[in-house]
Amino acid sequence: MKEEVLENGKEALQKEIDALELLKNKLDENFVHAVELLYKCRSKVVITGMGKSGIIGKKIAATLTSTGTPAFFLSPAEGSHGDLGLIIRGDIVIALSKSGETDEIVKILPYLKRFNVKLITMTSCPKSIIAKNSDIILDLGVVEEACPLNLAPTSSTTAQLVLGDAIAVALLKMKDFTEEDFALYHPGGLLSKQLLKVKDLMHKGDSLPLVNENEDMKHVISKIIEKKLGIALIIDNAEKLKGVIVDGDLKRILMKTGDFMHEPAKKFMTTEPKMIDKDELVAKALTLMEGKITSLVIKNDNDEPVGLLHIHDILKSGVV
Numbered sequence: 644m645k646e647e648v649l650e651n652g653k654e655a656l657q658k659e660i661d662a663l664e665l666l667k668n669k670l671d672e673n674f675v676h677a678v679e680l681l682y683k684c685r686s687k688v689v690i691t692g693m694g695k696s697g698i699i700g701k702k703i704a705a706t707l708t709s710t711g712t713p714a715f716f717l718s719p720a721e722g723s724h725g726d727l728g729l730i731i732r733g734d735i736v737i738a739l740s741k742s743g744e745t746d747e748i749v750k751i752l753p754y755l756k757r758f759n760v761k762l763i764t765m766t767s768c769p770k771s772i773i774a775k776n777s778d779i780i781l782d783l784g785v786v787e788e789a790c791p792l793n794l795a796p797t798s799s800t801t802a803q804l805v806l807g808d809a810i811a812v813a814l815l816k817m818k819d820f821t822e823e824d825f826a827l828y829h830p831g832g833l834l835s836k837q838l839l840k841v842k843d844l845m846h847k848g849d850s851l852p853l854v855n856e857n858e859d860m861k862h863v864i865s866k867i868i869e870k871k872l873g874i875a876l877i878i879d880n881a882e883k884l885k886g887v888i889v890d891g892d893l894k895r896i897l898m899k900t901g902d903f904m905h906e907p908a909k910k911f912m913t914t915e916p917k918m919i920d921k922d923e924l925v926a927k928a929l930t931l932m933e934g935k936i937t938s939l940v941i942k943n944d945n946d947e948p949v950g951l952l953h954i955h956d957i958l959k960s961g962v963v
Contacts, residue, residue, distance in 0.1 A: 654789075655789040655797070656789075658787060658788070658789040658797075658798055659789050659797065659798045659801045661787070661798075662783075662784070662786045662787070662798035662799070662801060662802050663801065663802060663805055665784040665786070665802075666783060666784055666802045666805065666806060669782050669783070669784050670809075673779050673780060673781055673782070674781060674809070674810075674813075676779050677763050677779045677781060677810065678810060678813045678814060678817065680735060680761060680763070680778075680779065681712060681735060681763075681810065681814055682814055682817050682818070684712075684733070684734075684735050685733060686731065686732075686733035686734045686735075687713050687714065687715065687731075687734045687735075688704070688707055688712055688713065688714035688715075688734070688735050688736075688737065689714070689715060689716075689717050689729070689730055689734055689735070689736045689737070690703050690704040690707075690714060690715070690716045690717070690736075690737050690739070691716070691717050691718070691719045691722065691736060691737070691738050691739070691748060691751075692719070692738065692739030692740060692745070692748070692803075693718070693719060693720065693740075693745050693747050693748070694796070695796040695800045696739040696740060696741065696745075696796065696800065696803060697716070697718060697739070698800075699739060699800050699803045699804050699807070700716050700737075700739050700803075701716040702804060702807070703737070703739075703803075703804070703807030703808075703810075703811070704716040706807060706808060706811045707807075707810075707811050707814070710811050710812075710814065710815045710820055711814070711815065711818050711820045712811070712814050712818075715729075717729060717730070718747075719738075719745070719747035719748045719750070719751050720747045722747075722751050722754075723747065723750050723751060727751060727754050730754070730755070730758070730760055731758070732758050732759060732760065734760055734761075735760070735761045735762075735763065736755060736760055736761070736762050736763070737762075737763045737764075737765065738762060738763070738764045738765070738766075738773055738777070739764075739765050739803050740764065740765070740766050740771075740773055741766060741767050741768070741783065741786070741796065741799045741803075742766070742767070742768055742771060743764065743766040743767075743768040743769070743770075743771020743772060743773045743774045744768070744771050744772055744773065745773065748773055749772055749773060752772075752773070752776045755776075756776070761778045761779075762776065762777045762778050762779075763777065763778065763779045763780075763781065764777040764779070764780055764781065765781045765783055765803050765806055765807075766780065766781075766782065766783060767782070767783045767784060767785055767786050767799065769782050781806060783799060783802045783803065783806070784802070786798045786799045786802055789801075838924065839924070839925040839960055840921070840922055840923065840924055840925065841919055841920065841921045841922070841923050841924075841925060841928055841939075841941060841950070841952055842921035842922065842941075842950070843925070844925060844952060844956045844957065844960055845921065845941055845950035845951060845952045845956070846872065846950060846951045846952070846953070846956075847949060847950045847951075850870065850951075851870070851876060851948060851950070851951055852866045852867060852869070852870035852872055852874060852875045852876055852951070853866075853875075853876050853878055853882075853948065854866050854875045854876065854877055854878070854888075854908055855877075855878060855879070855880065855908070856877050856878065856879050856885050856886075856907065856908050856909035856912070857907050857908070857909065858907065858908050859904060859905045859906060859907060859908070860896075860903050860904050860905070860906050860907075860908060860911065861904045861905065862908075863875045863877075863888055863908050864893065864904075867888075867890055867893075872938065872951060872953055873889055873890045873891075873937060873938065873953075874887055874888070874889045874890070874937075874938045874951065875887065875888045875889075875908070876940060876948045876951065877908050877909065877912045878947075878948065882947050883945065883946040883947055884940065884942050884946055884947065884948045885909065885912065885914065886909070886912030886913050886914040886915075886916065887912060887913050887916040887938075887940060888908060888911055888912050888913070889913075889936075889937075889938070892911060892913070896911055916940050917931055917932075917936060917939055917940070918939060918940045918941065918942060919931060919939045919940075919941060919952065920941070921941045921949070921950055925952075925957055925960065928952055928957065929954075929957055932954060937953060937954040937955075938951055938952065938953050938954070939951070939952045
């Protein structure tokens with residue numbers, strides 16, 4: 644029984660893989676035209692489909708929207724009962740229909756024609772009614788469903804989903820969509836937090852615990868206490884970074900040295916502290932800390948300290 648179940652699973656996967664291979668080989672200039680049309684769209688992209696295709700349509704709309712192409716899903720059944728008013732001139736409709744004969748979509752075709760709304764159709768039947776009324780046809784191929792009865796939408800909906808992803812990725816690249824853009828569209832999600840950069844969290848300006856290298860250790864301790872970051876950044880008269888002293892160093896110095904309060908900071912500083920660029924991801928900063936240090940220094944091209952990132956700032960951000 645176990646072997647039979649495993650074999651059935653592999654057979655279903657292979658049928659879906661075959662469907663995607665067929666789709667890949669069918670991509671042609673129509674795909675290019677569709678992406679170009681969507682790229683030039685200055686209004687909305689409307690995805691429509693019934694049943695399982697409708698579910699896939701919702702996902703495609705969500706992916707497009709989150710990658711810089713405003714889109715929403717509209718049920719063609721609801722469209723015929725008043726929601727067609729959501730579609731206006733300048734919009735582009737993407738219809739998902741394996742058969743190309745979905746009655747609910749056929750019924751809204753006159754409305755799309757009346758308002759000159761461009762129609763892109765994903766279908767396995769390029770000679771169908773919907774396809775013939777489309778501006779661009781994206782042929783899914785004659786897909787054999789993974790369902791052994793060849794009835795339940797399986798391979799065909801997988802092909803629709805992947806084709807939607809391919810469109811979204813192609814548009815993303817054409818628009819030069821960046822990590823910053825992605826974070827902007829996902830302000831509350833973990834993905835956004837993972838894209839945070841050091842410059843987004845680092846302490847800077849007056850919050851930096853700066854101490855001249857010739858100041859005595861009493862001043863260093865005072866600065867560490869004042870700024871509450873557990874570290875002092877040691878600079879020279881030209882304000883260039885020379886080293887750091889952390890609160891852990893104070894304990895070690897105390898164990899080895901008697902009276903050190905009036906000694907200069909440069910005598911005890913660590914001259915090669917761990918540093919990171921302000922444009923690096925916070926996730927990389929966390930890796931550099933490796934549970935051994937709590938702060939990373941950021942400096943500019945003139946070797947001047949411009950920022951300090953503390954482990955507490957990372958923890959508060961929710962990156963981990």
